[in-house]
Amino acid sequence: MLTRVRRWGPGLLLISPSLLLLGVFVYGLIGWTIKVSMSDRHTAAESDGFVGLSNYVDLFANDINGRFLHSLRNLLIFTVVFLLGTMLLGLLWAFLLERGVRAEGLFRTVYLFPMAVSFVASGVVWRWLMNSGQGDDAGGLNAVFGQLHLDFLQNPWWTDPEWGMVAMAVPAIWQLSGYVMALFLAGFRGIPAELREAAAVDGASTFQLYRRVLFPQLTPVALSALIIVGHMSMKMFDLIMSVSGAQWLTEVPAVYVWQTLLTSDYAKASAISVILLLLVALVIVPYLVQTMRTERRS
Amino acid sequence: MTTTTTQRTSPPAVTAPPPPRRRPAAGVIGRTLRYGLLLLFLLIVLMPAYVLVVTSFKSGSDIGVNGQWNLPEQWSTESWAKAWAALGPSFVRTFQLAIPVAVISSLLGAANGFVLSRWRFPGADIVFTLILFGMFIPYQAVMIPLRDVVSTLGIAPGIPTLIFVHCVYGIPICTLIFRNYYATTVPVEMVEAAWVDGAGLIRTFRSIILPVSIPGFVVAVIWQFTSAWNDYLFAIFLSNTRNGPITIALNALAGAQSPDYAASMAGALITSLPTLVVYVLLGRWFIGGLMAGSVKS
Numbered sequence: 001m002l003t004r005v006r007r008w009g010p011g012l013l014l015i016s017p018s019l020l021l022l023g024v025f026v027y028g029l030i031g032w033t034i035k036v037s038m039s040d041r042h043t044a045a046e047s048d049g050f051v052g053l054s055n056y057v058d059l060f061a062n063d064i065n066g067r068f069l070h071s072l073r074n075l076l077i078f079t080v081v082f083l084l085g086t087m088l089l090g091l092l093w094a095f096l097l098e099r100g101v102r103a104e105g106l107f108r109t110v111y112l113f114p115m116a117v118s119f120v121a122s123g124v125v126w127r128w129l130m131n132s133g134q135g136d137d138a139g140g141l142n143a144v145f146g147q148l149h150l151d152f153l154q155n156p157w158w159t160d161p162e163w164g165m166v167a168m169a170v171p172a173i174w175q176l177s178g179y180v181m182a183l184f185l186a187g188f189r190g191i192p193a194e195l196r197e198a199a200a201v202d203g204a205s206t207f208q209l210y211r212r213v214l215f216p217q218l219t220p221v222a223l224s225a226l227i228i229v230g231h232m233s234m235k236m237f238d239l240i241m242s243v244s245g246a247q248w249l250t251e252v253p254a255v256y257v258w259q260t261l262l263t264s265d266y267a268k269a270s271a272i273s274v275i276l277l278l279l280v281a282l283v284i285v286p287y288l289v290q291t292m293r294t295e296r297r298s
Numbered sequence: 299m300t301t302t303t304t305q306r307t308s309p310p311a312v313t314a315p316p317p318p319r320r321r322p323a324a325g326v327i328g329r330t331l332r333y334g335l336l337l338l339f340l341l342i343v344l345m346p347a348y349v350l351v352v353t354s355f356k357s358g359s360d361i362g363v364n365g366q367w368n369l370p371e372q373w374s375t376e377s378w379a380k381a382w383a384a385l386g387p388s389f390v391r392t393f394q395l396a397i398p399v400a401v402i403s404s405l406l407g408a409a410n411g412f413v414l415s416r417w418r419f420p421g422a423d424i425v426f427t428l429i430l431f432g433m434f435i436p437y438q439a440v441m442i443p444l445r446d447v448v449s450t451l452g453i454a455p456g457i458p459t460l461i462f463v464h465c466v467y468g469i470p471i472c473t474l475i476f477r478n479y480y481a482t483t484v485p486v487e488m489v490e491a492a493w494v495d496g497a498g499l500i501r502t503f504r505s506i507i508l509p510v511s512i513p514g515f516v517v518a519v520i521w522q523f524t525s526a527w528n529d530y531l532f533a534i535f536l537s538n539t540r541n542g543p544i545t546i547a548l549n550a551l552a553g554a555q556s557p558d559y560a561a562s563m564a565g566a567l568i569t570s571l572p573t574l575v576v577y578v579l580l581g582r583w584f585i586g587g588l589m590a591g592s593v594k595s
Contacts, residue, residue: 014409015410015413025447025467113577120528122566124350245553
C-alpha cells in the first residue's frame with residue numbers, strides 16, 4: 001500500500017490541477033448553465049425563480065416566428081451539405097493520391113492549407129466570392145459564371161431565403177475537405193499491402209479491389225471523419241458571423257445564443273446552449289465510449 | 299472469400315488471358331485523368347488565395363465590378379498600410395496570447411499524458427473519457443457563467459483572461475496528444491528501468507520522459523498556437539477590439555456594411571500569415587495535431 005502511494009501519489013499530484021480545472025470549468029459550468037436555463041433570468045438583473053423546462057418548451061412552441069426551429073432547420077441544411085461535400089471531396093482527393101503521384105507533397109500541402117487559416121479570415125474572401133449580385137451587377141463567382149457564359153449558375157448564394165445555407169456550407173467544405181482527405185489518406189496507407197497483393201493474385205480488377213477490399217477497410221475512418229466534421233458543423237459560429245454577420249437568414253443555434261445574450265436574456269441563451277450541447281453529446285459520447293472500448297481490447 | 303478459394307483450386311489457367319494489352323493505354327488515360335483532376339482541384343482550392351492577394355494590392359479606386367478578377371492595374375500597398383493601422387496593435391497582442399497558451403498547455407498536457415499513459419488505475423478510462431469530452435463541447439454551454447467566474451477570480455480582462463481559458467480548455471487535446479505519444483513511442487522498459495533504479499514518478503518524468511518528448515511538444519505547441527491565434531468564439535465573448543486578439547479586429551475591419559474589400563483582404567492576409575508560416579515550415583507536425591483530434595492513437 002505504502003509503495004503504491006509512493007509510486008503513484010506524485011502522479012495524482014501531477015494531474016490533479018488539470019482534473020480540478022476541467023471539473024470546475026467544464027462540468028461545473030455546464031451544470032451552472034443548466035441551472036440558469038431553468039430559471040427566469042430574462043434580464044440583466046439577478047433572479048433565481050425556478051421555472052423548470054418552460055424555457056425549453058418556449059423555444060420549440062412559442063418562439064417568435066418559430067425562430068429557434070428556423071435556426072435548427074438552417075443547421076440541418078448546412079450540416080447535410082457540409083458533410084456530403086467534405087466526405088466526397090476528401091475521399092476523392094485521398095483516392096487520387098493514395099497510390100503515390102509525383103509532387104504528392106505539393107498537392108497535400110495545398111489541399112490542407114485552408115485548415116491553417118481562421119474562418120474569420122477566410123470569411124472575408126468568401127463574402128466577396130459569394131456576392132449575390134447577378135447579371136450586370138455580378139461580382140465574385142457570379143461574375144466568373146457570367147464570363148464563362150454559364151449564367152444559369154449565377155445565384156443569390158447565402159441570401160436565398162430557402163436554400164441559402166447550402167451556399168454557406170461551400171466555404172466550410174473548402175476549409176475542411178483537406179482534413180478529411182488526410183484522414184482517408186492515413187486510412188489507405190494503413191491497409192496492409194498483403195491485402196492488395198492477395199486481391200491481385202486472385203485477379204480482382206481495380207474496381208473490385210476498391211469496392212470489395214479497400215473501401216470496406218476505410219469504414220472506421222469514415223465514421224471518425226463524419227463525427228468530427230459533424231460535431232464541428234453543429235458548433236459553426238465563426239464562419240457565419242464572418243460571411244453574413246448575425247442575421248435571420250443564416251441564423252443557427254450557436255449564433256442565436258450570441259444574439260440572445262446581447263439582449264441579456266440569460267435564461268433563454270442558456271437553454272439554447274444546453275440543447276446545442278445535447279446535440280453534440282449525442283454524436284460524441286457514443287464515439288468516445290466506442291473508441292475507448294476498442295482501445296482496451298487491443 | 300469463397301470465390302477466391304474456388305479460383306485458386308482450379309487448375310493453372312493456361313488459357314487465362316495474360317495481363318490485358320489495353321492496360322498501358324488505360325494506364326495513360328488514367329494517369330492523365332488523375333493529374334488533370336488533381337490540378338483542377340489545386341486551382342479551385344487556391345482560387346480564394348489568389349483573390350485575397352490580388353485584391354489586397356489594389357488601391358481603393360482600382361476596385362470596381364469590372365475587372366475585379368484581374369491583376370491590379372497598379373500594384374499599391376495602400377490597403378496593406380490601412381489594414382496594418384487597424385490590426386497592428388491586436389497583431390502584437392495575439393502573439394502575447396498564443397505563445398504563453400502554447401507553452402503552458404503543452405506542459406500541462408505532457409504531465410497529464412505521461413501519468414495517464416502509465417497509470418492504469420481503476421476507472422482510468424472513464425476519467426480519460428471525461429477529460430476528452432471537454433474538447434468537443436460547444437463552448438456556448440460554459441460561456442455564460444464563464445464570464446462571471448473569470449472576473450470573480452480577478453483575472454484581468456482581455457489577453458490574460460483569454461490565456462487562462464485557452465489553457466483550461468486546451469487541456470483535453472494536449473493530454474490526448476501526449477498520452478498517444480507516450481503510449482506509442484516511449485518504451486515501457488525505459489520507465490521500468492528508472493523505477494528499478496529508485497527514481498520516483500516526478501524524477502522519471504523530468505529526467506527520462508521530458509528529454510524524449512520533443513516531437514510531442516512540437517505537435518502540441520503548434521496545435522495550441524494555431525487554435526489560440528485563430529479563435530474567435532472566446533475572443534468575442536471575453537474581449538473587445540481594444541483589448542482582444544486579431545480576429546476581433548479583423549471582423550471589425552471587414553464586417554462593416556460596405557466594407558473596404560482591399561483593406562479587408564490585406565487584413566485577412568496579415569491575420570493568416572503567422573499560422574500559414576507555421577503550417578508551411580512545420581506542416582508534418584501540424585498534421586500530427588489534426589490526427590490526434592480524431593482521437594485514434
